[in-house]
Amino acid sequence: MKLLLQLQSLRSSWSSRLFYRLFHKDDVARTLLNLSKFEAINRCEQEVPEYFNFASDVLDKWTQLEKDGERPSTPAFWWINGMGSEVKWSFEELGFLSKKVANILSGPCGLQRVDRVVLILPRIPEWWLVNVACMRTGIVFLTGTTQLTAKDILYRLQASKAKGIITTDSLAPVVDSVASHCQSLKTKVILSEGRRDGWLNFKELFEAAPADHNCVKTKSQEPMTVFFTSGTTGSPKMAEHSHCSFGLGFAICGRDWLDLTPSDVMWNISDTGWVKAAIGCIFAPWLRGTCTFIHGMPQFEPKAILNTLSEYPVTTMCCAPTAYRMLVQHDLTSYKFKSLRHCLTGGEPLNPEVMFQWKNQTGLDIYEGYGQTEVGIISTNQKGMKIKPGSMGQPTPPYNVQIIDEHCDILPAGKEGNIAIKINSKRPFCFFLRYLDNPEKTAATQRGNFYITGDRGLMDEDGYLWFVGRSDDVIISSGYRIGPFEVESALIEHPAVVESAVVSSPDPIRGEVVKAFVVLSPSFVSHDPEKLTLELQQHVKKLTAPYKYPRKMEFVQQLPKTVTGKIRRNELRKKEWGRD
Known part of the structure; x- marks a missing residue:
């Protein structure tokens, strides 16, 4: 060194x-x-x-x-x-x-x-x-x-x-x-x-x-x-x-979503073990001749992030939604980001409330992108586009993204289904080549003329994509399909909630019901748990359809996550269903 x-x-x-x-x-x-x-x-x-x-x-x-x-x-x-x-x-x-x-x-x-x-x-x-x-x-x-x-x-x-x-x-x-x-x-x-x-x-x-x-x-x-x-x-x-x-x-991602030029300084706050580090710290910025900025901190420290943005000429920042959720817990108005002009996120959906808080305190929008390890960036919110909080933006070249049913029929606007990428005579060049030593898994990603992402979502009349959840995350209660992200986004709008994860839980009458694991803000930790549960349930009922509210709730100190910061709902779901 x-x-x-x-x-x-x-x-x-x-x-x-x-x-x-x-x-x-x-x-x-x-x-x-x-x-x-x-x-x-x-x-x-x-x-x-x-x-x-x-x-x-x-x-x-x-x-x-x-x-x-x-x-x-x-x-x-x-x-x-x-x-x-x-x-x-x-x-x-x-x-x-x-x-x-x-x-x-x-x-x-x-x-x-x-x-x-x-x-x-x-x-x-x-x-x-x-x-x-x-x-x-x-x-x-x-x-x-x-x-x-x-x-x-x-x-x-x-x-x-x-x-x-x-x-x-x-x-x-x-x-x-x-x-x-x-x-x-x-x-x-x-x-x-x-x-x-x-x-x-x-x-x-x-x-x-x-x-x-x-x-x-x-x-x-x-x-x-x-x-x-x-x-x-x-x-x-x-x-x-x-x-x-x-x-x-x-090339287009770096130009249109990241909005990079050779005079920019981009800070992509990502662990080196994640594909996002390759995208945002090597390929996208260096294709555009942009400076890659790195802080070598061993773990995420919100105050260190905010101080660095104040002291260094970082123009473009990308970090996971989890990071933004932690940053907005601080008084952002006490920091002056002199050079920061463009904020991005990806890896998992960003709750609209977090986006609103960031915008209110910094004056900056957060441009969300959606992608996968296998196929890169699928859709983005770009400069000049109207941002619809909670949306993943519109499909980005070369991808033709559609919402399809189990028979590979394209669904109309507003209808929930499988998020899929249309494959014509050959796979897009930016697709992964294969899953190593796993031809069955590789073949399973394609159904008819579509690559199946494994995510559920819908597309509105303007062509914006909206994430519902992983196919195995969707909860079916009394015949209703409930996506965990919508419930989590409603919960985080309450000042008591720092973070939450929603999964299915067994129920003798409804088959399964919504359960929320909630990380509380320090100022609410001492509140009566029964009263706070009722308050949060009523809060969700006001913001979403009443049948989506969490009938069960558990307050936890932290949520299980992957090394990339994604919530491991499957661990919580296994716990609920006794599959440990």
């Missing part, structure tokens, strides 16, 4: 007039990077090229623009740790450093093209270097959160048949405890100041590695990365993506 902190670059400055001419007139940068072509591919107006590699076809082109004086002086990567340490890299430096790491992977590590390597690192600069280095070498990378247990790591190593793992000294003992059960694992790399038996030391390798490296010529449909799904029901599946699906697939 010390070596990385000492690296500096010579940075040029550009006048605002030159910046406007270059980047708002769509000339030099768009021509050199083929951004117009990338966007045309996203709209299915052009074919995907036979060969594509994000490192050589995007990142190295931005390096050339920097050398030619045709990119603003904002860094490509900007990392802080909140304790005074800081790293800033230009695209040229990113290229130089990632080439050294590429030589480590293909040299001392002995990894070859299409080999798989598991990467479990916190928010430190080396995570980005290894990601890019894997692209340069054609090595397939699989990221994981540092919160993984020994059982989790064992599952990932065995299921992926990974030949290498890169992690920190804190997780190395955990890896060693399961490594003997992983026959494919040949190489272990540790980020540590000291040495460990059986491990290669990243720092020593980095200092000795040469910086000359020729990027491999990868085919567009060649595997690039594998993401483990969130696993809200059962073990995580392994969604394999190609070089073009992520490398090209976020």
